[in-house]
Amino acid sequence: LNDVNYCFRNNALGTAADLFKSSSSGWTAVALGRELSFTSGGTYVIAEGNTITGAISGATAVITRVVLESGTWAAGTAAGRLIFASQTGTFPAEDLNVGANLNVATIAGNSSAITLLPSGRYEVVKENFSGLAGNMRAYGCDGVNRGFEFDGTVFVPIRTGMTTDTPSHVAVHKKHLFFSFAGSAQHSGTGTPYIWTIISGAAELGMGDTITGFAGQPGSSSGGAMAIFTRNRLSILYGSSSADWNLVPYRDELGAWAYTIQDIGYSMFLDDRGITDIQTSQSYGNFAHNAITAKIQSLMTQYKPLAIASSVCRVKSQYRLFFTNGRAFYVTAVGRKILGIMPIKFPDVVRCAWTSETNAGEEVMFAGSDDGMVYQ
Numbered sequence: 544l545n546d547v548n549y550c551f552r553n554n555a556l557g558t559a560a561d562l563f564k565s566s567s568s569g570w571t572a573v574a575l576g577r578e579l580s581f582t583s584g585g586t587y588v589i590a591e592g593n594t595i596t597g598a599i600s601g602a603t604a605v606i607t608r609v610v611l612e613s614g615t616w617a618a619g620t621a622a623g624r625l626i627f628a629s630q631t632g633t634f635p636a637e638d639l640n641v642g643a644n645l646n647v648a649t650i651a652g653n654s655s656a657i658t659l660l661p662s663g664r665y666e667v668v669k670e671n672f673s674g675l676a677g678n679m680r681a682y683g684c685d686g687v688n689r690g691f692e693f694d695g696t697v698f699v700p701i702r703t704g705m706t707t708d709t710p711s712h713v714a715v716h717k718k719h720l721f722f723s724f725a726g727s728a729q730h731s732g733t734g735t736p737y738i739w740t741i742i743s744g745a746a747e748l749g750m751g752d753t754i755t756g757f758a759g760q761p762g763s764s765s766g767g768a769m770a771i772f773t774r775n776r777l778s779i780l781y782g783s784s785s786a787d788w789n790l791v792p793y794r795d796e797l798g799a800w801a802y803t804i805q806d807i808g809y810s811m812f813l814d815d816r817g818i819t820d821i822q823t824s825q826s827y828g829n830f831a832h833n834a835i836t837a838k839i840q841s842l843m844t845q846y847k848p849l850a851i852a853s854s855v856c857r858v859k860s861q862y863r864l865f866f867t868n869g870r871a872f873y874v875t876a877v878g879r880k881i882l883g884i885m886p887i888k889f890p891d892v893v894r895c896a897w898t899s900e901t902n903a904g905e906e907v908m909f910a911g912s913d914d915g916m917v918y919q
Contacts, residue, residue, distance in 0.1 A: 544669065544681050544695050546902050548909065549573070550917050551685070553661040560659035560688075562698065575698045576607065576628045579654035584614070584621030587644040595625065595639045598646065602632030604654070607697045610737045621648070623737065626699055630654060657700060663687040665895065666802070670715040672734050682720055682736065684710040690722050692736060703729060703739045712801070714757030716769040717783050719744075723754035728771055733784055746785035752776050755801040758810040760821075760830075770810055770821065772799035777821070779830065793821075797832060802895075803853045803864060807876060811862045813850050817843040818864060818874060818884075835874065835881050842886070846870065854896035858906050865893035865910075891918065 548565040563570040589595070593606045604627040614620030625648075634653045638646040663685025671679045682701075684690040689700040690710045702708060703722060710722030710729075719730040728750055732743030739745045752773035760768045760779070769780045771790075775798040782788040803813035809822040817836035836843045849866035856863060862874040871887040891912040898908045910918045 544679065544693075547695060548917065549681075549693075549695075550911065551659070551663070551665050552915055557661050560661045560663060560685075562659070562693075564695075573698070574628060575657040575659070576626055577604075577630060577654040577656055578610075578700065579604070579625045579627070579634065579650060580623070581625060581639065581648040581650050582622045583619060584611075584623070584648040585616040585619035587641065587647045588616045589625065589639075589641060589647055593641045595641055595647075597632070597634050597637050597650075598640055599637040600632055600635055602630060602634045604630035608699050610699060612702065612737055613740055624702075625654075626657075626697060627654075657698060659685075660687045664711075664802070666711070666713050667897075668713055668715055669899075670720075672718065672720075672736055682713055682715065684713045684722055686711040690720075699737075701737060703731075705729075712754055712756050714759070714769065716757070716759060716780070719784070721757055721769075723757070726750045726752055726754060726773070728754055728757075730785075744785050746788065748780070748788070748790055750776070750778065752798070755799050756804040756812075758804050758806060758812075760810065761808075772804060772812065774798045774800075793830060794832070797821075800847075800850050803850055805853050805855045805862055807855050807857070807860060807862050808878075811874070811876075813847065813853075813864060815847070817847075818862070818872070820876075822879065836872075836884065839872075839884060846872075852893055852896045852910075854898045854908060854910075856898070856906070856908060863887075863896070865889075865896065867892060867894075869893075891916070 550563050551560050554561050562573040564573050589609050596603050606625050606627055608626035610624040612623035614622050636651050639648045641647050665685045667681050667683035669681055680692050680694045682692055687709055689708050692699040712723040714721040718734045720736040721730045728748040732738045732745050750773050752775050754773050756772045758770045771778050776795050777793040777797045779791050779793050799812040805811055811820045816834045819834045821830050821832045846866050849868055851867050852865040854863045865871045869889045869892045873885045875882045893910040895911040
């Protein structure tokens with residue numbers, strides 16, 4: 544993110560997960576900060592950089608992110624959370640002041656430290672919801688903690704309202720943030736990744752099977768579609784928002800294994816029949832799929848249960864599928880033609896992978912392994 548590498552790793556005791564960033568002196572821990580829930584916000588709009596002061600306690604904190612989850616400032620009904628790096632003193636149940644602006648919000652008690660439970664499997668996408676240059680942020684989830692937003696400094700857990708708020712897969716489509724919860728695909732309001740209420744445009748799509756990932760699809764000038772993969776079914780989501788979503792089943796017998804879905808100009812993934820692709824046909828809105836590993840089906844049958852991660856190499860037009868035995872298949876494709884499939888053996892098991900571009904446009908590829916190391 545912005546030419547800095549980040550990674551999540553369990554701590555030495557395995558009791559929590561920590562976030563690290565790369566630097567010239569090595570990996571350094573990123574402090575996750577604290578969060579404080581508020582209600583009755585308004586009509587003064589609390590902003591980043593404001594210092595809040597407890598009306599009773601005199602405790603203070605400098606705000607690094609304002610998370611508006613419901614209501615409005617203008618109506619005096621704003622509610623959500625305030626994120627900050629640290630605080631002075633302890634906040635009881637009280638009103639908050641900002642300078643001469645009194646009673647700008649009400650809190651029920653002290654802030655809490657933002658922490659992460661261990662052993663999540665992280666999935667991350669990058670998006671700029673603001674539309675302003677320089678506001679690219681990472682959005683992710685790991686299956687054991689709340690989803691999150693991270694801009695390189697400020698870490699914001701996202702509350703969706705789910706009783707067990709631990710999404711497993713993430714995507715951004717039509718300016719909605721999507722999370723998966725078992726067989727439920729849920730999304731935020733349009734352009735509001737913090738707000739998950741129906742009146743804001745948030746919605747839920749029941750898939751009837753465990754969701755294994757999302758993949759945006761190329762479209763026409765009027766818009767694209769998104770594939771929602773489950774373990775045994777593929778569906779295509781058309782439309783622009785919850786006002787006109789149209790979820791169309793594609794094939795009941797075609798599904799994807801989690802963490803194997805990638806985009807090489809079209810979607811490629813591991814199905815029960817082997818590595819498969821789905822491509823838009825000449826008539827936009829229609830799709831065609833193709834199993835491409837029929838000639839190595841015996842190997843695919845042997846390796847399929849070991850699939851653990853995937854990535855792409857855009858420079859070489861390759862889809863790369865990794866297995867827990869340290870092996871991988873590299874599929875090279877030019878357009879719709881498969882040029883070859885190469886087996887690869889690594890000295891370290893690739894457990895997770897990430898492909899991106901630097902700000903200069905150079906492709907970079909990384910992998911995480913069992914030893915806790917990040918490899919380029």
